Amino acid sequence: MTTRTRKLAGTVLILLSIVAWSIVASAIYMSLLASAPWWLTIAFFAIAGTSWFVPAAIIIRWMVKPD
Numbered sequence: 001m002t003t004r005t006r007k008l009a010g011t012v013l014i015l016l017s018i019v020a021w022s023i024v025a026s027a028i029y030m031s032l033l034a035s036a037p038w039w040l041t042i043a044f045f046a047i048a049g050t051s052w053f054v055p056a057a058i059i060i061r062w063m064v065k066p067d
Contacts, residue, residue, distance in 0.1 A: 003067055004043050010063035021052040 001009075025048040033044055 003064075006063050006065070009058050017055050017059070018052055021048075021055075025049075031057050 025045070028040070028048075029044065033041055036044075
């Protein structure tokens with residue numbers, strides 16, 4: 001696979017993973033934390049909002065790999 005094709009596939013994968021991550025985080029919030037205290041809600045969304053970086057970093061590392 002060429003670098004150009006990997007970058008296209010990686011971009012699509014990152015966009016899809018962000019959408020999937022937000023759906024999963026929202027579902028967890030709605031099912032478990034809807035009546036939680038405000039500080040727990042803020043902590044949950046802070047962790048969920050920054051933890052999408054881990055799969056994105058793996059995809060980006062794969063994207064920029066030389067041929």
